[in-house]
Structure formats: C-alpha cells, structure tokens
Amino acid sequence: MIVDLHNHTPLCNHAQGEMQEYVQKAIDEGTHFFGFADHAPMDFDREYRMKFSDMQKYESDVKKVQKQYQDKITILLGYEVDYLPNHMDERVLNADVDYLIGSVHFLEGWGFDNPEFIGRWEEQNIDEIWQKYFDTIEAMAKTGYFDIVGHLDLIKIFKFMPNGDINLMASKALQAIKEADMVLELNIAGYRKDVQEAYPSPTLLKQAYKLGIPITFSSDAHKSEQVALFNEEIVKMAKEIGYTECAYFIKRQRHMIAF
Numbered sequence: 001m002i003v004d005l006h007n008h009t010p011l012c013n014h015a016q017g018e019m020q021e022y023v024q025k026a027i028d029e030g031t032h033f034f035g036f037a038d039h040a041p042m043d044f045d046r047e048y049r050m051k052f053s054d055m056q057k058y059e060s061d062v063k064k065v066q067k068q069y070q071d072k073i074t075i076l077l078g079y080e081v082d083y084l085p086n087h088m089d090e091r092v093l094n095a096d097v098d099y100l101i102g103s104v105h106f107l108e109g110w111g112f113d114n115p116e117f118i119g120r121w122e123e124q125n126i127d128e129i130w131q132k133y134f135d136t137i138e139a140m141a142k143t144g145y146f147d148i149v150g151h152l153d154l155i156k157i158f159k160f161m162p163n164g165d166i167n168l169m170a171s172k173a174l175q176a177i178k179e180a181d182m183v184l185e186l187n188i189a190g191y192r193k194d195v196q197e198a199y200p201s202p203t204l205l206k207q208a209y210k211l212g213i214p215i216t217f218s219s220d221a222h223k224s225e226q227v228a229l230f231n232e233e234i235v236k237m238a239k240e241i242g243y244t245e246c247a248y249f250i251k252r253q254r255h256m257i258a259f
C-alpha cells in the first residue's frame, strides 16, 4: 500500500524491533508515506504505552529515520491517542506532529480488546457493549482533537457479534466522523485477530463511502513482519467499494494521493 500511517515502536512496551526494520519492510513493499503512530502517554494503562518523558525521544527518533531514509520514503510522525474522558492530556493533543489517530480501547476503563479482561464480555449484553463503543467513537469524533479514526470497529476483535444491525449502531458515529472531517483508516490488524477481517468491515466501509468520508491505510504493525501484511486484501476492498485515493497528513494538513 502506498500510504501506511499507523505503526508502533518498542517504546510502547508491547512492540518489537528497530524502527529501521519497519521502514525497510515498508520500502520493500513499495510504500511512499510511512507513519509511526505509537501509543501516546496517558495517566492510565501506563504499562502498554510510552511515558510522558519518552515523548521527546520518540519524536526525535522518528525524525532521525525520516532523515536517514529521505531519498527512499517519506516518514511521518504521529501518535495513536486513546480517547478516554478525564485522561486526555494537552501535551499529547498539542504535540507538534503530522497527525493524531483517535482510538477507543477502553469503555469506562475496561480494556475490551485485552485478552486479560475477556471475561467481562460474558458479564454484559453484547449489543449494549457494541452500542456503547460506537457512542464513544461518536463522542471522540465530536471532540475535534483527531485527524484519523483508529480501527473503527475494534469492538469486533474477539468476534463477540451483536444481534442488532451494526450499520444502525454505527450510523451516528459515522455522521460525527463526517462532520468532524476526519479520515477513516483501513487497518489490517483485524486479519491477525480472531475476527480475520479488516477494521472496518466492508459493510461499514460502504456506509462511510456513501457519506463521502475519506480513507487511509494502516498496518498497525507491532513488529516489522506485520508491515503491509494483507495489504492486497485491504486495497482490493477499498477499490471494490469505489475509493480511488487515500489520505496522508503533514503537520496536520490532509493531502490525498491515488492508490
């Protein structure tokens, strides 16, 4: 894929490998714009993210590889930021970066995508969990803090599927994403999980297309082998639905490129 904006580094404590290995894999795959968007620091769930004191190192490390590879590929700097009310931090929201990805990994403090807490899925109504998740995505979009929506339907990660109509559940969230002028990422990490499909599903992507919401692509790689893995599937899905261009960001300005 030509653009790949969401990739991690070992600073978040749950990714492996040197930044250069990720970049080399992206070059081999023919990527033109490759972005690091590591988990931003937060005063919650601290063990799975960098510390506030790591931000400077992270940003300067990305800028170093940016220079090192400038003749071969454009490296971009971003953060994947958790949308978690009462834990948002100005140091992250105002960081001098190319873009911010807004992601929901927690519902009222429950890390629903963490296998450690999978038991909580049995204790609640699945349709209610799904609706609460999309309501949180809607609230995230309405903050106006972010450029990109991270893995729109991450809630399907363990394949606990609802009885209700997912399009209906997500419709207000998609409307808010459109109004906030955000970009949706097509994230291939879903292929590596139980659900074995992209985030978002083709059905939700069709809704986004009808609303005119732009897209971008991401590996969400936590090791270099995952860079561009399943990229053919995801590009095919986007084309079949009608998309012909995707977004990248430089200094919070959106640019579009044909793929």
Ligand SMILES: [Zn+2]
Binding pocket: 080, 103, 105, 150, 151
């Ligand atoms: Zn994420």
Ligand SMILES: [Zn+2]
Binding pocket: 006, 008, 080, 220
């Ligand atoms: Zn991620």
